[in-house]
Amino acid sequence: xxxxxxxxxxxxxxxxxxxxxxxxxxxxxxxxxxxxxxxxxxxxxxxxxxxxxxxxxxxxxxxxxxxxxxxxxxxxxxxxxxxxxxxxxxxxxxxxxxxxxxxxxxxxxxxxxxxxxxxxxxxxxxxxxxxxxxxxxxxxxxx
Amino acid sequence: xxxxxxxxxxxxxxxxxxxxxxxxxxxxxxxxxxxxxxxxxxxxxxxxxxxxxxxxxxxxxxxxxxxxxxxxxxxxxxxxxxxxxxxxxxxxxxxxxxxxxxxxxxxxxxxxxxxxxxxxxxxxxxxxxxxx
Numbered sequence: 001x002x003x004x005x006x007x008x009x010x011x012x013x014x015x016x017x018x019x020x021x022x023x024x025x026x027x028x029x030x031x032x033x034x035x036x037x038x039x040x041x042x043x044x045x046x047x048x049x050x051x052x053x054x055x056x057x058x059x060x061x062x063x064x065x066x067x068x069x070x071x072x073x074x075x076x077x078x079x080x081x082x083x084x085x086x087x088x089x090x091x092x093x094x095x096x097x098x099x100x101x102x103x104x105x106x107x108x109x110x111x112x113x114x115x116x117x118x119x120x121x122x123x124x125x126x127x128x129x130x131x132x133x134x135x136x137x138x139x140x141x142x143x
Numbered sequence: 144x145x146x147x148x149x150x151x152x153x154x155x156x157x158x159x160x161x162x163x164x165x166x167x168x169x170x171x172x173x174x175x176x177x178x179x180x181x182x183x184x185x186x187x188x189x190x191x192x193x194x195x196x197x198x199x200x201x202x203x204x205x206x207x208x209x210x211x212x213x214x215x216x217x218x219x220x221x222x223x224x225x226x227x228x229x230x231x232x233x234x235x236x237x238x239x240x241x242x243x244x245x246x247x248x249x250x251x252x253x254x255x256x257x258x259x260x261x262x263x264x265x266x267x268x269x270x271x272x273x274x275x
Contacts, residue, residue, distance in 0.1 A: 026255050033170045033258070045166060052162055079206070080161065083233045087163045087255050 006140035013133045022126050027089030043134045049088045050127055056081040064113055075104045093122045153272060157181040158188040159204040168202055171258050175265055184208055185215025198226050199268050205232035205243055213246040220247035227268055231256060
């Protein structure tokens with residue numbers, strides 16, 4: 001596949017992610033921080049997000065599975081996770097986190113559990129799309 | 144690129160328990176020509192000042208383990224630190240912001256910060272500072 005086609009495919013994925021609300025303006029802010037000295041900054045930040053947030057996902061999973069739900073702890077973990085989502089512009093995931101927070105405030109365990117399954121789904125969907133996007137960019141850069 | 148005389152280069156301290164925010168804010172500040180140090184909580188921010196470091200700007204997150212932004216800001220002010228301290232948080236409730244401001248902040252911004260917001264903060268420190 002030639003360089004132009006790879007770049008076009010990557011650009012299409014990027015536009016789709018923004019148009020469909022998976023990503024927001026914050027992602028564009030990260031792109032603007034890339035330069036010749038920091039050519040892979042966005043991918044580094046996204047990789048760091050998925051590495052670091054795996055810990056928070058695990059903590060929330062464990063907290064939901066425990067016999068006694070500590071809503072204060074759940075809210076704290078989710079606040080941290082939501083903050084990270086916000087930092088990379090992960091709009092859809094962040095919006096689901098807002099829903100989780102509302103169920104936490106209401107001490108609604110079922111609502112928290114259901115919403116968290118949706119959060120994990122959106123989180124994984126975005127991860128796959130971004131992996132494809134960065135892979136195309138890397139392939140284009142190598143040609 | 145605008146070259147900076149080292150004696151006039153601004154120095155900033157990023158205080159945030161979130162590794163992403165530390166990386167992003169550091170990159171933003173570096174991109175604006177500001178030398179940057181990062182620490183992970185309020186206690187580390189107090190410690191670096193105790194050991195003699197000084198900064199023109201401190202970006203202080205609110206919610207951090209060990210010592211939060213409110214406690215750290217109060218401690219820094221009681222130590223006589225007059226640096227510009229800008230609180231940053233994703234919390235937006237008025238009472239929480241007021242409590243943070245009353246701890247001794249000069250300003251407060253909701254996260255995530257943008258390069259544009261940071262540039263205006265830096266301009267407040269030194270209107271003549273030429274960012275990259």
